[in-house]
Amino acid sequence: MATIKDVARHANVSIATVSRVINEPDKVKEPTRKRVEAVMQELSFSRNALAASLVTRRTGCIGLIIPQLSGAFFAPLISAVEHTVRAGGSHLVVSCGNCTQAEVLAALSFLKQRSCDAIIVTPGALEHETLVNLLETHPNILIIHRLVPGYEHRCVVVDNYQGAFMAVSHLIEQGHRRIAAVTGPHNNPESMDRLRGMRDAMTKAGLPLPDNYVFEGIFGPESGLAGAEAFLALSKPPTAVFCFNDQTALGVLDYCKRRQIAVPADMAVMGFDDVEFADLVSPRLTTVHQPIDTIGRTAGTLALRLAKREAMTDDSHVIQPRLALRESVAVISD
Amino acid sequence: MATIKDVARHANVSIATVSRVINEPDKVKEPTRKRVEAVMQELSFSRNALAASLVTRRTGCIGLIIPQLSGAFFAPLISAVEHTVRAGGSHLVVSCGNCTQAEVLAALSFLKQRSCDAIIVTPGALEHETLVNLLETHPNILIIHRLVPGYEHRCVVVDNYQGAFMAVSHLIEQGHRRIAAVTGPHNNPESMDRLRGMRDAMTKAGLPLPDNYVFEGIFGPESGLAGAEAFLALSKPPTAVFCFNDQTALGVLDYCKRRQIAVPADMAVMGFDDVEFADLVSPRLTTVHQPIDTIGRTAGTLALRLAKREAMTDDSHVIQPRLALRESVAVISD
């Protein structure tokens, strides 16, 4: 591998000049520049970015810590982040945090050592305190999917409360009065926000939400299966079930299919997320659309700004979801 | 940010000793080590990996260039690569090549400058010559999805020919005699391999494959739509269509649904890839299963070996697909 030293020698200039033709070409007189460029070509010189970063203290890398790389929800998110980040001239280094606190911290430490200009964290299992601590000690960290009080300008979240409120209100408008929910884990803040949104929508309509209408799941199809089974065993089963994510809804749909329960006629199913397959299953899933792309773009833009050490505005970045009306919910028939 | 210099000063040792407790702790006497470790903790020292890499010439990073980050096919692939790579103690830097040759080369140059220990390339639109050149000049590059003669040991591919052969043979076994195909772009080597496999399976069974039974697509649902339309307009339409990827098959399925053509009764549909949604659509898609996970793991393992500059064995890495038999193909009824 040729270095700027080699280039300098071959072109009969100092290494400073070579450095200049790389970084600020117009500060070098045309003939000199041409000569240097020719030599670089000839030696197929490739600048060692590591060495440069060591002195500039900027790597042009933005880190992203995320629980999964694949998956209907995260993959498009990563993609959106990558695109904006790259449009801004930086590159994305992803690290799969796999949810556990230890892994996230390990990933973080790696990205820190690698001097990423900014780091985007999807907290997964991170405790609130850890998060606060992180935000406090690392001015270039950014959080997706959790609103940390006092650091709103470095958080990008979707309005889970509002999304759930809208979803349940829609169900009510369709005539449903007995509405159940398959939630996420009780320690999941997003799930809790959705539950609050649901509760308020029910209360506003003067409807009850009995405890046995709330089934705690883990955001997977198996939760939907179990939840549906539990609800249908009730003496007064619900006519609609609101699943706190689409994977769960998929489980409910699956259960209904097996048991020959017609969706939406006998059971309405509402999801949350609007992942790719929501429009692919049958009946097509009515769900709360999370604008994944907007989230990703917002996060990317913010990261770019943090990387440049630009001042952050104090606004919070709360993104509004909207309803994706499809086939799994209809006006109640009885 | 504290440096080893700071640590050295505070612990009353030389920077060499600090470096040792980081890299070869057992070469440092217990008390000294303890003291240094305490100071590191206290100053919340984080080693600057950039500086280290500058001298060791190893970064612990493995690069991956890929056309898309999301997508039913690539996301799981990335995930598999990331897991193996990380299990091997390295980290993955992804770069989205977006298919064009220029972009792939740009991504490559970035990863090179960043001194990745090894780079995995999914060639997308790269021309064969460029590929050969790359493999020749970069001993630590690895190719997925293209078998470059002379560099087999640094390529990992699935046997597209065999997959297509199996798929079409299965269709024939089910009694189909008029089988059409919606292929990928004609300059796509994988698509060409699949077409050869199909041709040979047809020939072997003594069946013709007329030109108007071969519709060139671009691996998207719209190709399936267009292909299906074209085939159905024929005076003798096929009874089965082999789609060269699942996205395309999705388009065909969609077309049939709209036109009330029963699948598989009136039209059998065979896909290729077996992405996540293949098992989710209805009818569930019969398709050629690509062992994405195996591909990813193989590539990851190979990359790790390249990174360690270990000698490569001379075997090629050709992975065998298998059929995923589901609902969209059945014994022909007439």
Next chain:
DNA sequence: CTGAAAGCGCTAACAG
């Protein structure tokens, strides 16, 4: 077992 010193390849003042 520990320290001194010489770089890794590059950038960034500062002179000229």
Next chain:
DNA sequence: CTGTTAGCGCTTTCAG
């Protein structure tokens, strides 16, 4: 416009 020089933070001989 160009060259000299002093590091960036770390590893790695080579002595002691």
